[in-house]
Each structure stands twice: as structure tokens, then as C-alpha cells.
Amino acid sequence: MVLLVGLRAGELESWFEPPDWPAPGATCYVQIQETAADLWWGLDSEVDLIGSSRLVLGQLLDAVRERRGTADPVSRPEWIAELDAARAAFAENRAAHLEVVRDRTPIHTWELAQAIADEADPDATIIYDSYQGSLYLTDAVKALRPAQILDAGPRLALGQGVGMAFGAGIARPGGQVISLIGDGGIGLAGMDIETLTRYDVPAVLVVLNNSSWGGNSLMREDMQPDIGSWDMTPGLRYDEVFAPFGAHVEHVEDAADLRPALRRALDSGKVAVIDVVADSESIEASVPWLRLKIGEFYSRGIDDLSEGLVAHFRALSRVEALRLHKSALDNGTRIPMSFIAELCGHPESELDALATTSGYRY
Numbered sequence: 001m002v003l004l005v006g007l008r009a010g011e012l013e014s015w016f017e018p019p020d021w022p023a024p025g026a027t028c029y030v031q032i033q034e035t036a037a038d039l040w041w042g043l044d045s046e047v048d049l050i051g052s053s054r055l056v057l058g059q060l061l062d063a064v065r066e067r068r069g070t071a072d073p074v075s076r077p078e079w080i081a082e083l084d085a086a087r088a089a090f091a092e093n094r095a096a097h098l099e100v101v102r103d104r105t106p107i108h109t110w111e112l113a114q115a116i117a118d119e120a121d122p123d124a125t126i127i128y129d130s131y132q133g134s135l136y137l138t139d140a141v142k143a144l145r146p147a148q149i150l151d152a153g154p155r156l157a158l159g160q161g162v163g164m165a166f167g168a169g170i171a172r173p174g175g176q177v178i179s180l181i182g183d184g185g186i187g188l189a190g191m192d193i194e195t196l197t198r199y200d201v202p203a204v205l206v207v208l209n210n211s212s213w214g215g216n217s218l219m220r221e222d223m224q225p226d227i228g229s230w231d232m233t234p235g236l237r238y239d240e241v242f243a244p245f246g247a248h249v250e251h252v253e254d255a256a257d258l259r260p261a262l263r264r265a266l267d268s269g270k271v272a273v274i275d276v277v278a279d280s281e282s283i284e285a286s287v288p289w290l291r292l293k294i295g296e297f298y299s300r301g302i303d304d305l306s307e308g309l310v311a312h313f314r315a316l317s318r319v320e321a322l323r324l325h326k327s328a329l330d331n332g333t334r335i336p337m338s339f340i341a342e343l344c345g346h347p348e349s350e351l352d353a354l355a356t357t358s359g360y361r362y
Contacts, residue, residue, distance in 0.1 A: 001028045005053050006146055008033070009040040015330075016043050019322040023359025032056050034146070053146065094139060103255050106279040109208060113137040113180070115258040116206060119266060121176045125150065125168040129161025130182035133208045135288065137180050159188035162196065162205065169201035176266060177203040183232055184213050190238070196271045197245045204265045204272045207238045210279050239275040248272040286312045287320065294324050295333035302343055314345045318354050321346055325362060337362065 002021075007013070014020040016029070024044035032049045033039050039048055049056050065071045101108035109132060117140035120126065126141050128134040128151040143149050150168065152160045161179035168177045181190075186207050196203060211234045239249035248268040250261040252275065265272035290297075290312060297305060316324065321344040328335045337355075341348035355362060 001030065003030050003032065004040075004043075004045075005032045005057065006034065006038075008038050009043060014323065016040070017326070018360035019319050019326065019355060019358040023361075026359055104279070105253070105255075106210065106277050107252070107255050107258065109133055109136045109210075109278055111255050112206070112208065112258065112276055112278050113140040115262060116178060116180065117141045119259055119262040120178055123148065124176035124178055125172060127151070127161050127164045127168065127177070127179035129158055129164070129185045130180050130208050131158055131184070131288070132210075133180045133182055158182055158185035161185055162189045162192040165203035165205065166192070166196055166199075166201055169196070169203050178206065178266075179203060180206050180208060182208045182213075183211065183236065183238070186238060187232070190241070193242050193247060193271065193273065194245050197247055200271075202268075202270055202272075204262070204274065206262075206274045206276060208278045209236065209238060209275055210277075211235070237275060239273055242273045246270070250274040251277075253277045287316070290316075291324055291327035294328045294335065295331060297343070298328070298333065298335045298339055302339075305343075310343070313343045316344050318346050318350060319358075320344075321351060322355055322358070322360055325351075326360065329362065 002016075004016075009016045017023075021027070029043055029045040030047045030049070031039055031043065031045045032051070032053055034050070034052065036050055039050075098110055098114060101110050104111070113133065113136035116126075116137065120141070122142075123144055125147075126137070126149050128137060128149070130137075134151065138149075141149065150164050152158075158181075161181040165177050165179045168175075186205075193205065212231050237251065239251045243249045248265055248270045249272070250265055252258055252261045258276070261274055265274050297309075302310070313324075321340050324344070325335060325337060325340045337351055338348050341351055354360075
């Protein structure tokens with residue numbers, strides 16, 4: 001049984017569908033949501049419960065104790081050990097990635113995300129407003145209460161971070177509000193920072209300034225040739241733009257200055273804009289774009305793809321290769337599994353076998 005509490009399935013959760021998740025029928029899903037609007041109707045759940053997660057979980061625990069006839073905890077050392085091992089493996093993998101990108105110039109987004117997680121209060125409201133940055137930040141922060149992590153909905157978007165910071169600041173006076181905003185998002189909604197400063201709603205807006213849409217390495221000629229430049233005007237100083245508004249501003253180019261700048265901004269008690277000259281260059285960062293554009297790559301054919309671009313596909317695991325195939329189907333493009341196998345360098349028989357065991361029907 002998988003019990004979903006307050007989590008609405010979206011792109012980051014792969015919609016709770018195979019190959020990442022067991023197919024309905026193999027697994028029992030139960031949803032607990034605050035409102036009916038939050039239910040994920042696409043999930044074939046056995047039971048949908050509407051109510052406060054704290055109250056509903058309490059009622060479930062009371063019912064279990066009554067049925068068992070005791071309040072003593074159940075001994076499940078194997079399951080606890082499995083969870084501990086999974087957490088430890090995740091932490092080790094993340095630490096290894098951080099070590100590889102540490103102290104880069106421009107600052108790697110992994111390091112920026114970790115700095116935000118380290119400096120924020122445990123109950124700080126964290127807002128995602130960066131297509132690339134969100135993928136790094138979501139693995140760094142841990143939520144302790146409902147609606148602590150805010151984003152734009154089931155599919156990642158941009159431009160909402162300033163407005164959501166205003167709402168969170170009004171709803172949670174005295175609490176930290178931190179929004180990670182890409183330079184695309186700040187370009188769409190940055191002037192609303194004037195509203196924040198005029199109403200004196202302290203929020204820290206961290207601008208992931210990589211002078212491009214979606215990361216410097218990910219949208220150039222290899223990804224989508226002849227479309228023109230995906231760059232933005234290089235070297236924009238967003239701190240200087242918003243200083244006249246009365247905001248506390250910081251400009252960071254060196255990773256060693258990240259945490260001190262965040263600390264000063266959080267302690268300022270004012271609206272703060274931290275302009276971080278950052279990048280997200282890595283094969284891992286390209287996975288969302290590969291999924292988004294797999295239909296185009298199929299229409300172009302493997303022979304039209306450069307060796308550098310194919311290297312991104314060859315870094316994908318088998319389950320990621322199936323996920324790539326599913327993304328195409330979700331967007332209305334039927335691609336032979338043989339194409340995915342050749343592109344990603346996995347035998348088609350292995351992908352077929354994994355599809356069978358995970359319940360992924362294509």
C-alpha cells in the first residue's frame with residue numbers, strides 16, 4: 001500500500017505511474033488530501049480521504065490500535081533498516097555529486113541549492129520558480145509542515161516566485177520566505193518586487209543568474225539547432241536593478257561567499273535580492289530537456305544528433321530510458337522501443353524486461 005498524504009502527483013513524481021511506480025492493481029493507493037481539488041484523479045486509488053492530514057492520520061492510528069487491541073508499536077526491523085539504507089544511499093550520492101561541482105565558477109546550481117537548504121530555518125517557506133533550479137533544490141530541502149514547499153503546480157513553470165513570496169509573507173508573518181528564481185522568472189515578474197518593498201513584506205529572492213533559459217549547456221545548437229539564441233543578455237546585475245527599490249541586495253560570484261550573503265539577507269529583515277552568477281552544466285541536469293524534446297529527436301533521427309548530445313542519452317539508466325519513452329507517449333508521440341534502446345545504449349530486451357516487471361505497458 002502507498003499512502004499519499006498531502007502530495008499531489010505531478011511531473012516531479014512521474015505522476016505515480018510506471019515505470020517509476022508499480023502499476024495500479026499491483027499496488028494499492030490511498031490518498032489523503034485537504035480538499036477534493038487536491039486529489040489526483042488520474043491515480044486509480046482504492047480510497048480517497050478528504051480532511052486535515054493530522055486529524056485523518058490520527059484517526060487511522062486509533063483504528064489500527066483498536067483492531068490490534070494494543071498501542072504497542074509493531075516490530076519491523078527489516079523495513080526500518082531498508083528505509084535507513086535508502087536514506088543513507090541518497091545522502092551519499094548527493095554528497096558525491098556536490099563534491100564534484102564544489103567551488104566551480106560559475107557556481108553550480110547543486111551548490112547554490114545546498115547553501116539555501118543549510119542557511120534556511122527548518123520551517124522556512126521555500127518557493128520554486130526556476131525550471132532547472134527546482135530540480136536541485138527539491139533534493140536539498142526537507143519539509144516539516146504542510147505547504148512549506150510551494151511551486152506552480154503539476155508541471156514546472158516560472159514567473160510565480162515573487163507573487164507567491166508576497167502571499168507567503170502575508171500568511172506567515174515573522175517566518176522566513178525564500179524563493180529561488182531563474183533569470184527567466186525574474187524577467188517575467190521581477191518588477192513586482194516593488195510591491196514587496198512598498199508593503200515591507202520581507203522575503204529573500206535568490207536569482208539563479210546563468211544568462212540563459214534552462215541552463216547554459218542545455219539549449220544550444222545540439223539540443224535544438226537553428227532556433228536562434230537561448231541566451232539572455234549576459235552579465236545582468238539584478239542586485240543593482242532592485243537596490244533603488246530599497247531592497248537589501250547581494251551579488252555573488254564565488255561559492256565561498258554564498259552562505260555569508262544568504263545569512264546577511266535573511267538577517268536583514270527586509271526584502272532581499274541575491275544575484276548569484278550560477279550555472280547548471282551537467283549531464284544530470286539535461287534529463288528534463290531530453291524528456292521534453294524526445295519527439296523532436298526521434299523525428300530528426302539518431303544520425304542527425306551530435307556525439308555530445310548522444311552522450312547525454314547514454315548516461316541514462318534503464319528506468320530513465322523507459323521514462324523517456326513514456327514522456328513521448330504522454331505528449332502524443334509513439335516511438336519504437338528499438339529507437340530508445342539504440343539512443344540510450346541499452347539492449348531492447350533489457351528494456352522490455354524492465355517494462356514487464358514494472359507494469360509499464362506501451
